[in-house]
Amino acid sequence: SHSLSVDVAIIGAGPSGSIAASLLHKQGKRVLVLEKQHFPRFSIGESLLPCCMQFIEEAGMLEALNAAGFQYKNGAAFRRDGVYTTFDFTDKFTPGPGTTFQVQRANFDKLLADTAASFGVEIRYGETVEAIDLSANPRLSVRNEQGELYQVEAQYVLDASGFGRVLPRLLDLETPSSLPTRSAIFTHVEDNISDPDFDRNKILISVHPQHQDIWYWLIPFSNGRCSLGVVAEPQLLARLEGDLEQQLLTIVKEEPGLKALLANAKVAQPCATLKGYSANVSRLATDKFALLGNAGEFLDPVFSSGVTIAMQSASMAAKCVLKQLNGDTVDWPAEYSAPLMQGVNTFRTYVQAWYDGRFQDVIFYENPNPKIKQMICSILAGYAWDVQNPFVKDSERRLNMVVELCRQEAELSTEPAVSE
Ligand code: FAD
Structure with a gap:
């Protein structure tokens, strides 16, 4: 049995793991990514949102992605009872990219991981994290494909294990989802x-x-x-x-x-x-570990927000890890968990309102106010952290106002004309 020591150990080489690894490596930190499977491997979550292109660019991977030949994406279309409506992501309130891609995740995840490796990030495939000891510096127990167990000591651990939810299970952080099982x-x-x-x-x-x-x-x-x-x-x-x-x-x-x-x-x-893929956790981060992407909260696939949340969390966590490794104190709940949850909770508002029909009535409303549509379009494009957008800052109340308007207008327009 041997052991090694790094600055940051990352569990999982999906989108959140590859982005976080690249950002930390760029700043000169020694990063080790431990990935249970071999790539390419199938994963669900194939429709990206434009917002995530910012993090791909930040990680230095935009050129490689643009050259990969994936399907261009510029919006979302919805159909209910023969009514068809579209949102053009380039016509939105929040500045930032307005287009992205629809990707086979086996190829996409491999592209991100290989690009990270090309920068010099060490990724070990076929190595499964089985345990964590937090009594001093975090120590991971890792099983390789020969069945041997070894230890990795790190200053900090990022859990990017997605639906594997490694640290929530090992540290008993799982709490029931606020959403019903689907x-x-x-x-x-x-x-x-x-x-x-x-x-x-x-x-x-x-x-x-x-x-x-x-x-x-x-x-x-x-x-x-x-x-x-x-x-x-x-x-x-x-x-x-x-x-x-x-x-x-x-x-x-x-x-x-x-x-x-x-x-x-x-x-x-x-x-x-x-x-039953929706999940919550009691805690997203401490001064020893943080949960990224799906290893933390997962809501629902309806607005294709998963990869965007995963990459947003990777970018935010990388900044906090750097600050801590450079000797400053990080208030993890205030500097990571709360700002991350701002966007997650915005998506949650819209997910709940989708299933109870309120948001569907807005989406399928025939005569939308163009300014309001741009604000809603920003959220559908992934910009759920832009607190300049009133539909982010005050999502439930704003949404309910628009729902009321749409429902009243729809009622008025179906009333029989007064004849005399
Ligand atoms: P993952 O991509 O899941 O990567 C985690 C990695 O960790 C895996 O490679 C795994 O092998 C590895 N791992 C796990 N356990 C261990 C361990 N013990 N040791 C080492 N490695 C380990 N999102 C979208 O953006 N768009 C969509 O259209 C969309 N559709 C969806 C549809 C459905 C039905 C569902 C359920 C989800 C959908 N999602 C979608 C969400 C999306 O799948 C996830 O949000 C996204 O894959 C999360 O990325 P990640 O980097 O957090 O984790």
């Missing part, structure tokens, strides 16, 4: 979409005609395929018969718009399912 069934299809009006530059979110809280994603890639998935509370999927593929195809055909679009689609990889 399941997703998903696959990739050879889409064969012939509709000339179909916009491959946008994610399409469709609402089930009978259940407003069941929704589908359709995320076009640059290779003629799409990611296709459905999200619902598990009891609403229980009626579906057959294997996962039959279940997915049955429920997809219940939405007439998707049924028509995907009439010639062929399933291109085995269907998979995930359940």
